Amino acid sequence: MRLDKYLSTYADLTRSQAKRALHAGEVTCNGEPIRNPGFKVSADDHISLDGMPLDPAGERYLMLHKAEQTVCSHVDDGHMSIFSLMEITRPDKLHVAGRLDADTTGLVLITDDGQWSHAITSPKRACQKRYRVWLAEALTEQACLQLQQGVMLHGEEHPTRPAVVEKVAESECLLTISEGKYHQVKRMMAAVGNKVVALHREQIGAIELDEELEPGEWRYLTPEEVASVEKRS
Structure with a gap:
């Protein structure tokens, strides 16, 4: 593919904008x-625009350490969007596979692969999520016994699926659930007469939050992490 067409496709530039960026020396291929x-771009080339790597063709898979008081949407509705924190091309093409509330922190998986995210969020797949509560x-x-057996949430017709509960301290636990109902963890704790004061997601399926990521930081998933989510039911 010609470099100007590559820039038009993956940086959302017009051909004239691409040519101006090239003339200004803002475009590099493998650092040059x-x-x-x-210029012909090959599949092995790494193209950057003004120091920002451009994503190659194909699906993208990322993890982000969500900070408190940010939202998992493309709209800043009184809180900062997680996508505004990401220096990445075409963020509007990405979506979150399992949102977190504004006051909840931790692991968020982001992709533009609809089948992959569906395998995480579909109730039929019963993908496990671990939270520190x-x-x-x-x-x-x-x-603990009630949570492990399943509890009835207000407004629901059926109890939750059995959860895995591991007490860490008197008022701290690890809770693993296989559903994604609205505010589920908070509602489950309310159902047993308690209240969540802080919530942090540590794991989705086999993918654990990278401990080296600070709140607001992100990285691409490894091929092994991507493959751990089986797209076919």
């Missing part, structure tokens, strides 16, 4: 400035 619009009061053994 390229000014020729007709801090509570207003001590978690009793009776409450």
